[in-house]
Amino acid sequence: MKRLIPLWIAAIAGFTVIASNFIPWTLSMGDLVTTMFNVLAAVAYVLGAASIAKVHLSKLSAKRPGWGYSVVTLVCFAVTLCVGLLKVGVRPEPLSPDLSFSGSYSEPGGAIWWIYEYMISPITATLFALLAFYVASAAFRAFRAKNLEAMLLLGTAFIILLGRTAAGFFLTNWIPPDTFGGLRLENLSIYIMQVFNTAGNRAIIIGIALGVSATSLRILLGIDRSYLGGAE
Amino acid sequence: MIGRRTSWSGTWRGAVAIARPTVPAAIVLNLFIPLLAFGVATAHAKAREVAHATAQDSAAGAAERSARSAPMPPPLAPVDVRVADLPLDEGGAVLVMWKVPPEAPAGSIASFVIRRSMTQAEAASQRLERRKASFEAELKRLETQGVAPEQARTQAAAHAQREVPSPVPGAPEPLQWIDASEVPAAAPGAEMTTVVSSLDPAQEYQFMVVSRSADATEAGAAPSAAVRGEPGLFLGKRIYLLGWILFISGSVIGFILVARGGRPMRIRRLAALEAVDEAVGRATEMGRSVLFLPGIQDMDNVQTIAGITVLSRVAKTVAEYDATIEVPTARSLTMQASREAVQASYMQAGRLESFNPDSVSYITDEQFGFVAYVGGRMVREKPAACFYMGCFFAESLILAETGNSIGAIQIAGTAESSQLPFFVAACDYTLIGEEFFAASAYLSGEPDQLGSIKGQDVGKALAIAVIVVASLALAVQAIVPQWGIGSVAAFIRSTLTS
Numbered sequence: 001m002k003r004l005i006p007l008w009i010a011a012i013a014g015f016t017v018i019a020s021n022f023i024p025w026t027l028s029m030g031d032l033v034t035t036m037f038n039v040l041a042a043v044a045y046v047l048g049a050a051s052i053a054k055v056h057l058s059k060l061s062a063k064r065p066g067w068g069y070s071v072v073t074l075v076c077f078a079v080t081l082c083v084g085l086l087k088v089g090v091r092p093e094p095l096s097p098d099l100s101f102s103g104s105y106s107e108p109g110g111a112i113w114w115i116y117e118y119m120i121s122p123i124t125a126t127l128f129a130l131l132a133f134y135v136a137s138a139a140f141r142a143f144r145a146k147n148l149e150a151m152l153l154l155g156t157a158f159i160i161l162l163g164r165t166a167a168g169f170f171l172t173n174w175i176p177p178d179t180f181g182g183l184r185l186e187n188l189s190i191y192i193m194q195v196f197n198t199a200g201n202r203a204i205i206i207g208i209a210l211g212v213s214a215t216s217l218r219i220l221l222g223i224d225r226s227y228l229g230g231a232e
Numbered sequence: 233m234i235g236r237r238t239s240w241s242g243t244w245r246g247a248v249a250i251a252r253p254t255v256p257a258a259i260v261l262n263l264f265i266p267l268l269a270f271g272v273a274t275a276h277a278k279a280r281e282v283a284h285a286t287a288q289d290s291a292a293g294a295a296e297r298s299a300r301s302a303p304m305p306p307p308l309a310p311v312d313v314r315v316a317d318l319p320l321d322e323g324g325a326v327l328v329m330w331k332v333p334p335e336a337p338a339g340s341i342a343s344f345v346i347r348r349s350m351t352q353a354e355a356a357s358q359r360l361e362r363r364k365a366s367f368e369a370e371l372k373r374l375e376t377q378g379v380a381p382e383q384a385r386t387q388a389a390a391h392a393q394r395e396v397p398s399p400v401p402g403a404p405e406p407l408q409w410i411d412a413s414e415v416p417a418a419a420p421g422a423e424m425t426t427v428v429s430s431l432d433p434a435q436e437y438q439f440m441v442v443s444r445s446a447d448a449t450e451a452g453a454a455p456s457a458a459v460r461g462e463p464g465l466f467l468g469k470r471i472y473l474l475g476w477i478l479f480i481s482g483s484v485i486g487f488i489l490v491a492r493g494g495r496p497m498r499i500r501r502l503a504a505l506e507a508v509d510e511a512v513g514r515a516t517e518m519g520r521s522v523l524f525l526p527g528i529q530d531m532d533n534v535q536t537i538a539g540i541t542v543l544s545r546v547a548k549t550v551a552e553y554d555a556t557i558e559v560p561t562a563r564s565l566t567m568q569a570s571r572e573a574v575q576a577s578y579m580q581a582g583r584l585e586s587f588n589p590d591s592v593s594y595i596t597d598e599q600f601g602f603v604a605y606v607g608g609r610m611v612r613e614k615p616a617a618c619f620y621m622g623c624f625f626a627e628s629l630i631l632a633e634t635g636n637s638i639g640a641i642q643i644a645g646t647a648e649s650s651q652l653p654f655f656v657a658a659c660d661y662t663l664i665g666e667e668f669f670a671a672s673a674y675l676s677g678e679p680d681q682l683g684s685i686k687g688q689d690v691g692k693a694l695a696i697a698v699i700v701v702a703s704l705a706l707a708v709q710a711i712v713p714q715w716g717i718g719s720v721a722a723f724i725r726s727t728l729t730s
Contacts, residue, residue, distance in 0.1 A: 018477075022470055024322040024463030037532055041565050048564030048594035055593050066612075120598065127600040131626060134633040141636075142657035201649055204665045206695050208647045211669030212534050213477070214484050214688040218673070219537060223488065223680045226541040226672055227573060 007222045013037075014220040052077060083111035156192060163189020307341045307443035307451045308333040310424075315439045315456040320468030323433035324461045327425060330441045330453070334421035341417040342446045346428060349438040349455070350408040358408070359396055367392035407455075409440065417443070431461040472727035479694065484687030491683030499682055504643050504661035505674050508546060511641045515616035516555040522546065523615040525631070527622020527646070528562040528602060531569055534669075535647050539622030540566075541672035542645065544573040546619060551581035558615065559592040562602045567594040603627040607634045620644040620659070621668065624651050632658035645671060698724060 013033045020030025056070035083089075088111040093102040105112050145151045162168040168185035175184050182191065218224035310330040318325040328346050350358070370391040374384035399405050412428045431437060437459060442452035491497050515522045524546055526539035543559065550557045559574060561567040571592040578587035595605045607630060610618070618635040620628065621644070628644075628651040635642045636658050644655035645663030655662045663671055666688070673681030702721045709718030 022467050022474055023465065024467060025465075027322065027463070041530055041563070044564035044568060046564075047568055051564075051567060051590075051594040055590055058590070120601075123604075124598070124600040127604060127630075128626065131630060134629045138629060138633055138654065138657045204649050204652070207664075207666035207692065208649070208669075210480065210688045210691045210695070211647070211666035213480050213691065214684045215534055215538055215669040215672070217481055217484050218681060218684050221485075223678075223684065224541060224672055224676075226544040226676065227537050227569060228576070 003225060003228050006228055007225065011220050011222065014216065049077075049081075080112070080115060083115070088112075089114070156196075159185060160189050160192060163187075305337050305340050306449050307445040308336045309451040309453045310344060310441045310443055311453070313439075313441050313453045313456060315459045317459060317462050318427055318464075320464040320466055321461075322467055323463030324431045325427055325429040326431065326437070326439070326459050326461045327427055328439055328441065328456075329423065329425045332418055332420050332422045332424060333443075336420045336443075338420065340445055341443045343414050343416050343444050344424065345414045345442045345444050345450070346412045346426060347409040347440045347442060347452075348412045348428060348431075350410050351432060351435045351437070352405065354410070355405060355408050359398075363392045363396040366395040407438065412439075414444075429461075433461050433463055436460045475727075480687070480691040483690035484684045487683040487687035487690070488680050489683070491679035491686070494679075497679060497682035497686055499670070499674055499685055502663065502667055502671070502674055504645065504663045504667070505671055507641070507643060507661050508675070509549060511617035511619075511643060512546065512549045512553050512555055514641055515550075516553040518616045520614060520616035521556040521558050522550055522617045522619070523606075523610065523635075523640075524557060524559045524619040525606065525622065525624075526559070526561060526566055526570055527620075527624055528599060528627065529566075529623040530563040531565045533623050535623040536563075536566055538647075538669050538672060539645070540569055540573050542619070542621045542675065543570060544577045545672070545675040547574040547577035548581050551578045551583045551586060554583070554586065556588075557591055558609070558613075560595045560602070560606055560609070561592065562595060562597055562599070564594050567592055599625065599627060603630050606631060610634050610638055610640070614638045615640055618642045620646070620655065621663075621671075622646065623648060624655075629654035629658060635659075698728075 013036075016026065016033050017030045019026045053074070056074050059070045060067050060074070084105050087101055087103060087105050090103040090105060090107050090110040090112075092098070092100050096102040103110070106116070107113060139157070143150070143154045143157055145154050162171065163185040168189065172184040172186075175181065177184070181187060215224070219227070311333050313328070313330040316327050316329070318327045330344070332341065332344075367388045371384055371388040374387055375381070379387065413426055415424065415426050418424055428439070439456045439459070440452050440454075442450045444450050487497075512522055524543050526543055527533070527536050529536050531537065547557055557574065559567075559570050561570055571589060574592055575584070575587050575589070578584050595602050610631075611634065615635075615638075618631075618640045620631060620642070624631070624646055625648065628646070628648075632642060632644065632655055642659040643661045643663075644659040645668035646652065646655060647665050647668055649665065652662065652664055656664075670685050670688075673685050702724045705717050705720040705724075708715060709721065
């Protein structure tokens with residue numbers, strides 16, 4: 001029964017959403033299912049918060065290595081939660097000046113806005129910027145000419161890299177544009193991206209679409225139950 | 233006048249003086265005079281032609297002007313106006329049909345304007361807008377007169393209320409009309425139709441078709457009966473999509489039944505999944521943990537579900553090998569589902585006592601916050617095997633490169649085609665797109681699930697056939713356009729994009 005009820009819920013919700021794409025009067029039911037999922041996900045945040053608290057409090061109480069970071073995490077968690085719930089620094093709505101809680105929690109000037117703008121956003125941007133170095137190291141490893149395929153990959157990457165920069169234009173601008181213009185690096189780069197890359201990408205996307213269809217069907221029909229921990 | 237003219241050759245008096253110039257001047261003058269005479273004659277001829285043409289033009293223009301200024305007959309109202317709910321739609325659209333009056337003189341109707349009645353909500357909204365505008369204008373006027381702000385606002389509000397009064401409760405509101413669309417007129421006697429959409433399916437509307445002439449004179453037919461744009465029983469425009477889905481689903485179900493009948497299903501070897509045992513075994517030998525990431529999306533993403541199905545198999549192997557597994561998640565629901573799956577796997581392996589619920593934990597929804605935690609943990613604890621199975625975005629390369637730097641054996645699987653190159657570059661094995669979705673069936677080895685993969689292959693064969701036919705049709709159309717075979721490709725495109 002523990003597995004059967006979730007399976008039925010998954011099947012009913014799934015087929016309702018599919019039907020809402022074809023049968024107009026079921027559209028509201030599809031929206032209802034989506035709303036129910038959102039409510040469920042919101043409630044599940046309590047579980048997430050409990051998980052964070054449990055993991056870090058146990059680390060703190062056992063004084064395991066790095067417990068200081070757990071203190072920072074818990075303090076930040078509590079502070080963000082409090083300033084968000086209490087709408088610290090948020091002004092009331094202009095239309096309801098008497099209602100002190102009427103403003104949006106994320107209103108510019110509020111504490112949550114300040115935390116996001118001056119702490120989360122810069123840290124996120126810094127982490128994202130690291131990607132450039134990771135791309136360089138991955139490219140260095142991937143483009144080593146070990147065999148014929150790797151050499152082809154290297155050559156193609158070289159053309160694309162040059163063709164998408166000013167260097168590509170300056171290196172091949174001596175090629176007459178009317179007769180052999182297609183051999184210019186910037187044009188070769190466009191050709192490779194539009195023909196070879198698009199063709200390969202679309203093949204993968206078609207495979208993915210079919211895979212999604214088959215997987216969805218397996219789940220909706222209850223054939224694949226492994227996401228629930230397998231058969232009862 | 234000639235006699236008083238001054239020339240370069242000197243001054244002479246009268247026409248006679250021309251006969252007595254110096255020799256060079258005489259030569260020039262003898263050449264100049266015939267040229268001058270010719271020029272004058274030509275100019276006169278040209279002037280006569282221009283005058284004649286102008287006269288002709290002005291005569292024609294006058295005729296045209298008089299024709300224009302003649303009173304055009306007023307446009308006749310459209311006839312046989314009918315309004316019906318558009319069938320097989322999602323609601324909120326009606327079909328308006330009418331006939332161009334057969335006796336209408338040609339050109340008397342430039343276009344037809346389709347008007348619809350306003351709903352009560354629209355009328356109220358319009359009234360509110362008008363009242364707001366009236367309030368603003370009056371407030372501005374009072375403020376310039378030096379009335380105190382509070383008093384000005386009160387007076388302006390009263391003024392706006394007087395200008396745009398609210399309807400009397402219970403009394404029927406007069407019908408207000410709004411232009412819904414305008415279509416160019418067809419030939420007299422022609423049947424015309426248009427679809428008016430963006431209507432509220434719960435509201436009733438009346439429609440009026442109005443003939444409009446070039447000078448904006450209008451003649452309208454009587455308003456239609458009230459019609460509601462109700463949703464149809466089925467969306468007709470998606471019939472082809474339904475056909476595709478039914479075909480693919482049918483082939484999947486068909487092969488599942490065939491597999492149940494005992495026919496063996498052979499699936500090609502997937503190296504990435506063959507390496508699962510090796511990766512977990514390596515982690516066990518090294519005494520390190522196995523890290524499994526089911527993506528950073530929630531349970532409404534099929535990739536997350538596919539990732540958790542793989543997790544259940546990996547967790548079972550981990551339990552059997554008595555290794556440890558860490559599953560950090562970026563969504564609370566994903567954490568709960570992953571925890572259930574891992575617990576069930578430990579139970580199946582007969583090692584429920586080894587299961588640690590805290591091994592599956594929620595970190596944060598924030599994408600790079602999650603990456604920072606996982607990256608730091610990887611560097612500190614150095615897991616021997618890393619699995620990335622699910623939906624990933626920019627963090628894919630950061631995670632995979634970090635895993636590579638600590639020497640972990642890495643197996644990835646995702647359907648995000650933009651992230652696949654990063655995983656291919658940085659991981660030891662990668663499940664590309666459909667392989668990722670086939671992983672669960674492959675690992676289970678159950679005939680039902682393997683049959684579904686075979687059914688999926690039928691869909692792939694159909695896709696290949698469609699691509700080949702459409703490509704050939706387009707190629708033939710380019711070479712021999714008169715055959716008109718491009719319509720085949722156009723039909724395929726329309727069915728795929730419906």
